[in-house]
Amino acid sequence: PNNYAVFGNPIAHSKSPRIHTLFGAQTGEAVEYGAICAEPEEFAQDVMMFLVAGGKGCNVTVPFKQEAWELADELSDYAARAKAVNTLAFRDDGTMVGYNTDGIGIVRDLQQNHGIALQGKRILLLGAGGAVRGVxxxxxxxxxxSLFIANRTAAKAVELAQDFAEFGNVSGGGFADISGQFDLIINGTAASLQGELPPLPDGCCLAENGCTYDMMYSAKPTAFVAWGRAQGAAQALDGLGMLVEQAAEAFFIWRGVRPDTAPVLAQLREELS
Ligand code: ATR
Structure with a gap:
């Protein structure tokens, strides 16, 4: 079999082994996919050991995406810019190519899976950490x-906007600097992890027919999904689709075959509840 794994810490609850096993079964690719919990100081060494043991590539999740970016011998454009790698492909000569498929994942989930075209839309992106940088x-x-990045620590959002200014009309600030209405509000803060809502100003700020998207997901609606519904969002989505789509792009990089994501997403949603 072709061996892959996801590296993270913690990693026990990762859905990636399940997703890639389903992709393998669907496409007929002989893929074996595990989960490896790396100690903070030992990530690079553990990946090298996996490679030497015959691994063909891996996914990387919190908190090792930046270390994976440092470890890669070559980087895709997206990974180089994001300074974060979520997918490593091992070459036969033992070198590693780093990719970041998170942004492709969220864009596909929004546009293809949910029919939300982004061109010409006003986007509000909450948070300025690694998750946001990656997309x-x-x-x-x-x-x-337009795309406005709002963050609790305003300076981080301003800096991030400056870093990506060449790609479009992007600006940043604090939550108090949010003004106007948005067609799409994306939550990329870690607030959902604590069951909290980002500190959006009162009366903020979803346009008519606007949608909300939480990069996080859980069996029950996240606090941000619940907020989106309460605001009357046309669609209040969570990040399970992004997870499956970023995985599909990684699978394509490794195997050259594009899995059909819809049945896998449906199955995962069912298993979540
Ligand atoms: P990740 O890799 O998940 O993005 P991170 O780089 O630590 O993790 O970034 C976490 C993000 O969530 C940051 O934007 C953080 O805001 P600060 O930069 O001001 O710290 C944001 N965040 C975390 N908890 C939050 C909360 N309870 N409310 C609002 N924002 C929060």
């Missing part, structure tokens, strides 16, 4: 009318 370039390449 900025692909989001901006869809040519939204």
């Amino acid at each position: 900025l370039q692909p989001l901006l390449e869809t040519q939204p009318a």
Whole structure:
């Protein structure tokens, strides 16, 4: 079999082994996919051991995406810009190519799976950490009318916007700097992990027919999904589709075969509840 794995810490609850096993069964690719919990200081060493043991590639999740970016011998454009790698492909000569498929994942989920065209839209993106950095370039390449990054620490959002200015009309600030209405509000903060809502100003700010998207997901609606519904969002989505789509892009990079994501997403949603 062709061996792959996801590296993270913690990793026990990762859905990636399930997703890639389903992709393998669907496409007939002989894929064996495990989960490896790496100690903070030992990530690079553990990946090398996996490679030496015959691994063909891996996914990387919190908190190792930046270390994977440092480890890669070559980087895709998106990964180089994001300074984060979520997919490593091992070459026969033992070198590693780093990719970031998170942005492709969210854009496909929004546009293909949910019919939300992004071109010309006003987007509000909440958070300025690694999760947001990883999706900025692909989001901006869809040519939204504007993209505002709001973060608790305003300076981080301003800096991030400056870093990606060449890709489109992007600006940043604090939550208090949010003004106007948005066709799409994306939550990329870690607030959902704590069951919290990002500190959106009162009366903020979903346009008529606007949609909300939480990069996180859980069996029960996240706090942000619940907020979106309460605002009357046309669609209040969570990030399970993004997870499956980023995985499909990784599978394509490794195997050259594109899995059909819809049945896998449906199955995962069912298993979640
Ligand atoms: P990740 O890789 O998941 O993005 P991160 O880089 O630590 O993790 O970034 C976490 C993000 O969530 C940051 O934007 C953080 O805001 P600060 O930059 O001001 O710290 C944001 N965040 C975390 N908890 C939050 C909360 N309870 N409310 C609002 N924002 C929160």
